[in-house]
Amino acid sequence: MKFSIEKELGNGRARVGKIETTHGSIETPAFIVVGTKATVKSLSPEQVNTLGAQAVLANTYHLYLQPGEEIMKKSGGLHKFMNWHGPTFTDSGGFQAFSLGAAFNNSASKIGDRNNEDGKIGSADLHHKGTSCLINQTMSRSEAPLFLASSKKKDLLTVSDLNFSEHNQEKFAKVTEDGVEFRSVLDGSTHFFTPEKSIEIQHNIGADIIFAFDECTSPHASYEYQKEAMDRTHRWAKRSLDYHKENNEGGQALFGIVQGGRYEDLRKESAKIIGEMDFDGFGIGGSFDKEDIYTAVGWVNDVLPKGKPRHLLGIGEPVDLFGGIENGIDTFDCVTPTRIARNGSLYTRDGRINILNAKYVGDFTKVDSECSCYTCTNYTAAYLSHLFRAKEMMAATLASIHNLYFIVNLVKEIRASMLEGEFFEFKEAFIKRYYK
Template identity: 40%
Template sequence: MSSSPIKYELIHKDKHSGARRGRIHTPRGIIETPVFMPVGTNATVKTLTNKMIRELGSEIILGNAFHLFLRPGLEIMKEFGGIHNFMNWDRPLLTDSGGFQVFSLKDRKITEDGVKFRSPLDGSKIMMTPEKSMEIQQIIGSDIAMAFDECVDANSEYEYFKESVERTYRWAKRSYDAHNKKEQALFGIFQGGLFDDLREKSLEQITSIPFDGYAIGGLAVGEKYQDSEKILKKFGNKMPENKPRYIMGIGSPTMMILSVENGMDMFDCVLPTRMGRHGTALTWKGKLNIKAAKNKFSKDPIEKDCKCYTCRNHTRGYLNHLFKRNENTGKTLLSIHNLHFNITFVKKMREAIENDAFLDFKKEFFENSDYPLEN
């Protein structure tokens, strides 16, 4: 038996869809799934204090290994004894492998060993390898670390994806071998783009390694809704049933529904906080532009029945003013509302699954809002 620091408990499977309700037990607390994870790129969820994040009910947040590696850097992470002490966060935290950011850089070279790139800070040469990524994530001390995989440009040819799937498998084995922090869980990521045979192969390879959870990589990278739907429908529920399933970069209502409907448990996205900082509120009817002139005199909250701090205390008129004046408080208040929306959204999905009513939830949601059925 593995000595995994986390344990996935399957509570209920929806009778009419692939959705499932579960619970991840971690040393730092329980995570109810499906779960939405707010993104804290630089050891902070932008514009929010930890107290606000706790009050929103976030059970887990995300940190970016690549950004934290560059700044504040590993020396400071070591000095503080890891990210939990550094930012004073006592609940679970997941780090990505740093791969996504490295592959987004223009000047990078992929070899069998890893990826060579120039530091965006000072131009110095850095080599990111599976071993290095494990070292970084272990020093950061996240509760869940991710294996280092190749994030392939979605427009690449089949032959390249094929090569990359094999490389990702070798890198996954190296990540697994290099990882030696017992209290930290490690997830593997399967790839294969939009090609069924490569997805099949990659899923088989990656799940042959006893990771503590598995992620579906290479989706939500700008492909068409129908394409992500095709892959999720085919492979979501083929992922191991006794481990958490994670899809990276998902956070819009439409995509959260699609992911959960196909058996996903965890997802993260900058969308609610980024939109919040730019003046867009997520509501159960659709998106709302707080900067619109019609809100100027409004004494209504963003959403009437919303229980978030912002809606309990402030009017649209006030928020409109804050955004007109570019006040940071406005960004904080809208980020609070949007995270509350996403966290309430997954809570409602969990209730629906428990009642075998996930498809009813989906139907009602789209009937009562103007979110696109596909996006």
């Protein structure tokens, strides 16, 4: 993998660049489309390509459980298996190992995850307030306010705390120095991930860019716990890197993950330690509130070496994309565009709309008059409204094409505005209209 910077913005953080992999290049900043189980839900790879996506991120946890790493390996790897021949990423599976066990126990998707598109949304109400993809999608709508209330009160909640159900105090993810024991979301069986195991699975899946195994905490975890988890993440990063160097046969690039929650000294310490390791790039982990995009992300990127790419995990709200890019992020991934699409929530330049609203039943205009996607080029709002009301499968496909096109191309427009020296003007105009 090669990374080059084409242009830097005057603020010393934002940059335009290019990541080159053996499966093609990614012009950055870029939004990476999530294909959790080696498929972007409801879309063919040709549709994903046509809407402008440059790369796909699949999920290690899900592919490990189903169909399993042996099948992934025998298939010839992720690209061949899913027929996507552009660049690919896999995350480490850590976040799901920490958070998903409880979903099985609760027999409903009470706790989803940022890359599990089967989870309930639970994010629409929170998203515009700026909470991140990750926090929103770790819980259902009903339990989210509870979480926010309790986290404010106690200021101590960790992701591990989320693994307690109300009626069963058994903890489903056990963290030890060696790794994490967790239950399968599919059948409740017990599994154990170590840093070495996570990298081994990611080698078998075969994505171009893979991530070191980390411990995910809530942004509201106490300082003491964040410090403990961060130190462990650093030791796991070293083990991930050592295992990768000894066993990497496919030319895969490994990104280290910076943790440290919302604490400036921890974030800077983590960026320094991870930044000094011989990774090909970096992921910035942990969950983020709106303001963290301008604080924590900036602290980290001021410390990380400039010549390597940085990926912000699980962020996809428009305002956060601008904020992340302004503060030195090169790539993002998030399930939100496709997840909300399947519920009839569509992006427009004037903010999000719900196509199930009665006013769209007889609306023969485009969903977004300024959108050039396949859906808006060929179909009216009335037709989309009809498909959703009739519960037709095409509804998910057409809505997902539109939402992904909107977000992927928004980031491309941001890139163009940076090259033209008009980033801040573009940002102000977009946000003023979208959030009015």
